[in-house]
Amino acid sequence: MAVSSDRHTVDGAVEPVRGRDPGHTVIGYAEQYGLIVVWAALIVVFGALKPDTFLTWSNVSSLLGSQAVLVVVTLGLIIPLTANDFDVSIANVMTLSSMVIAVLNVLHHVPIGWCMLIALATGVLVGLVNGFFITVFRINSLIVTLGVGTFLHGVTLWISDSMTISGVAPVLVKYVIVTRLLGIPLEFYYAIFICVVVWYLFEYTAVGRRILFVGRGREVARLSGIRADRVRRGCLVASSFLGALAGVMYAGTIGAADPQSGLSYLLPAFAAAFLGATTIVPGRFNPWGATLSVYFLVTGITGLTFLGIRTFVQELFYGGALVVAVTLSQLVGGREERL
Amino acid sequence: MPDALVIENLSKTFGGQRALARASLEIMRREVHGLLGQNGSGKSTLIKILAGYYAPDPGGRLLIDGDQVELPLEPGEFRRYGISFVHQNLGLIPSLTVVENLFVGELASRLRWGISWEQERRRATAIFAKYGLNIDPAAAVAKLPSVQRAQLAIVRAVEEMRLGDRRRPARGLLVLDEPTPFLPKRDVEELFALVRGIVQEGASVMFVSHDVDEVLAITDRATVLRDGVVAGTLTTRESTRQDFVEMIVGRRVETVPARPQDFGREEADAAIEGLSGGTLKDLSIDLHRGEVVGLTGLIGSGFDEVPYLVFGSRSAEAGCLKLGAAIYDLADWDPSRAMAANVVLIPGDRQNAGAVASLTVADNITVPVLSTEYSPWMLNRRDMLRRAGRLARQFDVTPGDPSLPFDTLSGGNQQKVLLAKWLQMRPNLILLDEPTQGVDVGARQKVFAAIKEAAGAGAAIVCASSDYEQLATICDRVLIFGRGRVVSELIGGAISKESIAEYCYLGLVRLERGLEATEAD
Numbered sequence: 001m002a003v004s005s006d007r008h009t010v011d012g013a014v015e016p017v018r019g020r021d022p023g024h025t026v027i028g029y030a031e032q033y034g035l036i037v038v039w040a041a042l043i044v045v046f047g048a049l050k051p052d053t054f055l056t057w058s059n060v061s062s063l064l065g066s067q068a069v070l071v072v073v074t075l076g077l078i079i080p081l082t083a084n085d086f087d088v089s090i091a092n093v094m095t096l097s098s099m100v101i102a103v104l105n106v107l108h109h110v111p112i113g114w115c116m117l118i119a120l121a122t123g124v125l126v127g128l129v130n131g132f133f134i135t136v137f138r139i140n141s142l143i144v145t146l147g148v149g150t151f152l153h154g155v156t157l158w159i160s161d162s163m164t165i166s167g168v169a170p171v172l173v174k175y176v177i178v179t180r181l182l183g184i185p186l187e188f189y190y191a192i193f194i195c196v197v198v199w200y201l202f203e204y205t206a207v208g209r210r211i212l213f214v215g216r217g218r219e220v221a222r223l224s225g226i227r228a229d230r231v232r233r234g235c236l237v238a239s240s241f242l243g244a245l246a247g248v249m250y251a252g253t254i255g256a257a258d259p260q261s262g263l264s265y266l267l268p269a270f271a272a273a274f275l276g277a278t279t280i281v282p283g284r285f286n287p288w289g290a291t292l293s294v295y296f297l298v299t300g301i302t303g304l305t306f307l308g309i310r311t312f313v314q315e316l317f318y319g320g321a322l323v324v325a326v327t328l329s330q331l332v333g334g335r336e337e338r339l
Numbered sequence: 340m341p342d343a344l345v346i347e348n349l350s351k352t353f354g355g356q357r358a359l360a361r362a363s364l365e366i367m368r369r370e371v372h373g374l375l376g377q378n379g380s381g382k383s384t385l386i387k388i389l390a391g392y393y394a395p396d397p398g399g400r401l402l403i404d405g406d407q408v409e410l411p412l413e414p415g416e417f418r419r420y421g422i423s424f425v426h427q428n429l430g431l432i433p434s435l436t437v438v439e440n441l442f443v444g445e446l447a448s449r450l451r452w453g454i455s456w457e458q459e460r461r462r463a464t465a466i467f468a469k470y471g472l473n474i475d476p477a478a479a480v481a482k483l484p485s486v487q488r489a490q491l492a493i494v495r496a497v498e499e500m501r502l503g504d505r506r507r508p509a510r511g512l513l514v515l516d517e518p519t520p521f522l523p524k525r526d527v528e529e530l531f532a533l534v535r536g537i538v539q540e541g542a543s544v545m546f547v548s549h550d551v552d553e554v555l556a557i558t559d560r561a562t563v564l565r566d567g568v569v570a571g572t573l574t575t576r577e578s579t580r581q582d583f584v585e586m587i588v589g590r591r592v593e594t595v596p597a598r599p600q601d602f603g604r605e606e607a608d609a610a611i612e613g614l615s616g617g618t619l620k621d622l623s624i625d626l627h628r629g630e631v632v633g634l635t636g637l638i639g640s641g642f643d644e645v646p647y648l649v650f651g652s653r654s655a656e657a658g659c660l661k662l663g664a665a666i667y668d669l670a671d672w673d674p675s676r677a678m679a680a681n682v683v684l685i686p687g688d689r690q691n692a693g694a695v696a697s698l699t700v701a702d703n704i705t706v707p708v709l710s711t712e713y714s715p716w717m718l719n720r721r722d723m724l725r726r727a728g729r730l731a732r733q734f735d736v737t738p739g740d741p742s743l744p745f746d747t748l749s750g751g752n753q754q755k756v757l758l759a760k761w762l763q764m765r766p767n768l769i770l771l772d773e774p775t776q777g778v779d780v781g782a783r784q785k786v787f788a789a790i791k792e793a794a795g796a797g798a799a800i801v802c803a804s805s806d807y808e809q810l811a812t813i814c815d816r817v818l819i820f821g822r823g824r825v826v827s828e829l830i831g832g833a834i835s836k837e838s839i840a841e842y843c844y845l846g847l848v849r850l851e852r853g854l855e856a857t858e859a860d
Contacts, residue, residue, distance in 0.1 A: 203718075203720070204717060204718045204720065205715060205717075205718060206709035206710050206713070206715035206716075209702070209705075209706060209709055210706075210709070212698070212702075213695060213702075216697060217691065217694075217696075219691055219692045220691070220692060220694060220695050221706075222652060222674055223650070223652055223674055223684060223686055223692055224674070224706045225674050225677075225679075225707055226675070226706075227673075227675055
């Protein structure tokens with residue numbers, strides 16, 4: 001991209017470039033906090049239409065709690081996305097992890113602590129496999145994780161005999177959803193904690209800076225002494241680990257494992273990740289934007305369901321949101337390029 | 340018989356600067372006509388006018404086969420007049436087969452159904468046979484040896500030329516734009532045999548080159564451009580290499596004197612030894628603290644690969660790097676190890692290799708020192724911003740606000756940011772690739788000053804560049820490359836813009852004598 005040469009004069013002096021810090025312009029503020037305003041408006045509208053169901057504390061708290069699983073999947077997803085890699089196996093990792101817990105705990109009576117450890121280790125292993133194929137054989141991450149994800153789905157169906165397995169140890173359920181703090185299930189706080197960790201990682205660690213450079217310019221990163229392949233593998237392991245953790249939380253949320261559950265998480269997670277990249281820190285995948293987007297999307301869907309619109313609205317909403325979000329982020333990026 | 344191409348009085352001005360001034364030349368029917376000149380001599384401007392990329396200044400005339408053609412040409416209009424181009428990159432699609440590449444123009448422009456590939460392959464074989472070539476039409480282009488790839492591109496151009504000029508099927512003008520720099524010497528001869536065959540059939544060829552020897556070998560006549568002006572046209576048979584070099588460089592060249600050895604120097608502080616990889620073969624260079632060593636040569640000579648191989652961003656086959664007492668194996672080397680050894684590279688491609696354009700100046704400046712200057716698990720963002728601001732001021736970056744995105748800066752200021760990014764590490768060895776490419780005059784002086792200062796602080800500096808003036812300004816020693824080896828060395832007072840140019844063109848002569856000598860052994 002050529003920086004226009006007409007900007008400088010013969011003696012090398014450069015015209016002052018007008019401030020582009022998005023935080024200090026009206027458009028900047030609109031971009032950064034627009035989604036929060038729209039979200040608030042959505043809550044007001046649904047609240048006015050259905051005051052005695054939508055705006056009840058039980059609805060709000062169960063919504064915050066039950067969607068924590070989706071928040072964790074989305075947070076996992078934005079890590080490799082920042083490094084410019086896709087991980088579409090993450091939802092299948094989640095399902096497999098929850099199924100590993102159910103099978104071991106319910107059918108083989110393995111103590112729940114061990115089950116969780118094994119489930120998380122499975123996630124790490126999948127991340128290593130993804131990273132191996134992507135960085136060693138230079139295969140597009142989308143293809144590798146699509147294949148691995150489908151493979152994992154097969155494994156899930158196999159070990160569960162394609163059945164939902166219920167009866168997971170109540171202690172897990174207790175510490176995920178039953179116990180409440182300030183009236184909200186604990187899993188909400190787990191998700192927020194992970195959000196804080198990812199935010200800290202992205203903003204205040206050398207690793208986070210390196211992930212960003214690898215994603216924005218792999219060659220620049222390499223020439224800056226960053227071991228780009230190692231960073232990419234690390235990101236894929238992190239996303240699979242968070243996928244597995246989401247699986248643990250899923251098993252705790254419903255006390256069971258459903259071999260098909262992954263399907264309904266992948267697209268919403270992508271939609272939230274891309275929508276999140278248009279807010280809070282516009283133009284960049286960011287954990288607060290992603291978390292906010294999950295709840296924004298869920299609010300919209302829940303509200304529409306309460307209005308009596310049938311369940312297919314979920315697909316319409318998530319699918320539409322993904323395309324709109326990607327278009328928006330393209331527009332944000334494109335406008336910056338032109339400036 | 341009218342001339343194949345006549346150019347009269349052709350000029351092109353870019354923003355007040357004359358890239359081409361009243362150029363005239365004629366190419367006869369069945370002639371191989373060379374077009375020679377240094378970088379910036381107006382060669383590529385002339386070619387781009389013919390290709391229809393540039394509109395020339397009014398007043399020029401262009402005659403093809405005796406018919407006057409209206410200027411400017413539209414892009415691609417040259418096809419209608421039976422002109423065809425083969426550029427250096429050849430324009431082939433490596434993953435497709437030979438036959439698909441050969442007929443790509445036809446397949447793209449005509450609606451054809453039910454293609455019989457069997458028949459197309461036979462047709463391709465027949466075409467190749469006409470030129471005495473034996474290329475498998477079913478092979479993937481990526482699998483062909485480089486010379487066959489070049490031959491395929493040329494044959495395709497000739498066939499398209501015929502296609503475009505149905506009125507006069509045997510005629511046409513083929514423009515070969517530097518097709519040889521990446522071919523081994525032996526293969527160049529094979530390519531020339533093909534060119535001669537094409538001329539036999541009645542076409543004419545314009546052969547654009549840097550390489551005097553190739554022009555001597557293949558052309559009938561050659562026109563030399565210098566600073567946008569036609570310096571003259573020589574009849575090849577009656578001219579010597581010396582005549583050509585003189586005309587290209589623009590002054591009388593004395594025969595090569597023995598250069599005095601630089602005995603004043605102490606033992607080398609650092610050295611590149613036995614480096615092979617890419618074009619380079621067994622390259623050894625001694626380096627000294629405080630010395631700026633320039634690397635240059637013609638395109639394809641390999642000088643520009645040295646910084647990347649020594650930094651480990653491209654992998655070398657063999658070689659080692661000595662820094663003080665330490666010895667590093669360059670065959671097992673990567674940028675992070677190079678940085679740990681206090682070696683830095685400032686790449687030529689600012690936008691794709693130097694910095695991430697969409698991130699801020701501060702982000703870009705601080706990325707190499709994240710774990711050396713800060714605690715990596717608790718970055719002090721405010722201090723990073725302060726540091727970047729301090730460095731931006733020190734290197735005179737305007738505007739000096741480090742929170743601006745990198746791509747809002749001008750080319751010169753971007754280069755200053757890159758210098759700040761790398762020189763903050765106080766490196767022992769600095770590798771530069773075209774450090775002032777696309778940089779304005781003021782910034783150029785700042786870059787030179789920064790390089791001198793780093794040398795003064797005790798760094799050894801290697802600068803690869805094809806900007807002879809820049810090399811003459813900053814270098815203590817200039818090494819001139821030809822076909823992957825150092826062919827000449829200029830030291831101290833012997834370095835000037837003209838002497839570098841002269842040795843670049845003469846260098847190949849000395850090399851070939853040397854090679855013939857070794858082959859005779």
